[in-house]
Amino acid sequence: MLRSLYLYAKYFLFILFSGKISFLLKDVYRYYLSRNRFFSGKAVAQKQHKLAIAHAVDYLLQAQDASPDDGIGSYHLVNGWTSSYPETTGYIIPTMLEYAARNNDKNITDKAVYAANWLLGIQKPSGGWQGGRINENKAEIVFNTAQIIRGLLAVYSLSKDQKYIDGAIKAGDWLCHVQDKNGGWTKHALMGRARVYDSYVDYPLLLLYRETGIEKYKHAATKNLDWIVTKKQHKNAWFEDCDNTVKRNNRPILHTIAYTIDGLLDCGIYLDKRKYIQAAKKAADVLKDKFDKDGFLHGRYDMEWNGSEHMILTGCAQMSVIWLKIAHYSGNRTYFESASRMNALLIHLQNKGFKKESVNTTGALSGSYPLWGRYEPFAFPNWATKYLADALMLEEDN
DSSP states (O other), X not given: OHHHHHHHHHHXXXXXXXXXXXXXXXXXXXXXXXXXXXXXXXXXXXXXXXXXXXXXXXXXXXXXXXXXSSXXXXXXXXXXXXXXXXXXXXXXXXXXXXXXXXXXXXXXXXXXXXXXXXXXXXXXXXXXXXXXXXXXXXXXXXXXXXXXXXXXXXXXXXXXXXXXHHHHHHHHHHHHHTOOTTSOXXXXXXXXXXOGGGHHHHHHHHHHHHHHOOHHHHHHHHHHHHHIIIIIBOTTSXXXXXXXXXXXXXXOBHHHHHHHHHHHHHHHHHHTOHHHHHHHHHHHHHHHHHHHHHSXXXXXXXXXXXXXXXXXXXXXXXXXXXXXXXXXXXXXXXXXXXXXXXHHHHHXXXXXXXXXXXXXXXXXXOSXXXXXXXXXXXXXXXXXXXXXXXXXXXXHHO
16 A cells, blocks of 8 residues: 555656656546546547557557567656566567558568567476566466467468477467366466466467367366356356456456456357357446446446446457457447447547657557556556557457
């Protein structure tokens, strides 16, 4: 508590006395408008939509260029650019390649390959990848490792270079080796606790199974999926053990709720397993109904789906991705309509550039909305902008 108060005091004082007060004033104004549903339902022109995607990808490229290596960090208004984050670099690679393919941009393709090569260079002897940012030099983490598999497989699909599939196989073998008998992961997990958002680990394992035909990857994924849907989901669709903290596990953040839903949905569609799809859809429907009614989503939800805390824009973009996937899978247009409204809101909240101090944040989403929310305060995490780009490109396809 005292540390949080110290950090917030430090951040606010820095903003006030550094000449970046415009960021704060702009966010106060936009927050007032959004809470009064000023943005709700406002359509976005096709040109503005495409520009928002381009700006989002440009932010990711700028984040890579700002790093001393080929990984991708994030910008913090007070602390500047962070060091590279292996986990999110891993799952940003497919976003970069998708955008590059749509726009025939070899430069972006090359940058995605550079990122994959950097990740191969920092893979642990075990096969896993560290948690946190590269300068923290932490031990291997299950969740982070699986997200890097996504990036390696995307580059392998493009290049067919054996080193990428070899790195992915080494990581997949490690994930299977450290899995608990009941299907969860506690060893090499954040906080040493099994969490349901490891459904987002399961899909990379299934992608690896699809590429290699090695059955143990599919077995490990389905074992975890079964543990989630039979042991951890309540009748009202809420998930136990879904937060990335211990203290607030009774009201997880939207970001990790969305990871859980997305992993279940992707796995269910790939495996053609109704129980996984329905588990995902039930939770997605609850949040869709709340967004349709209120015009926004809270940052946290308790076991009765009561919301609290300011919006976490990463989770909002992730929910848009999920609704668009359900729309495509089911043919139900209402999911597309909800996602389109969410995307319009996010475009309105995307940083458009405001005087010279925002040159490092143009195109990015802030961690929380408003800036002073508890999740990644006063920062523009690369993963929020990654999911914005994904959501907007998926909307173009529906």
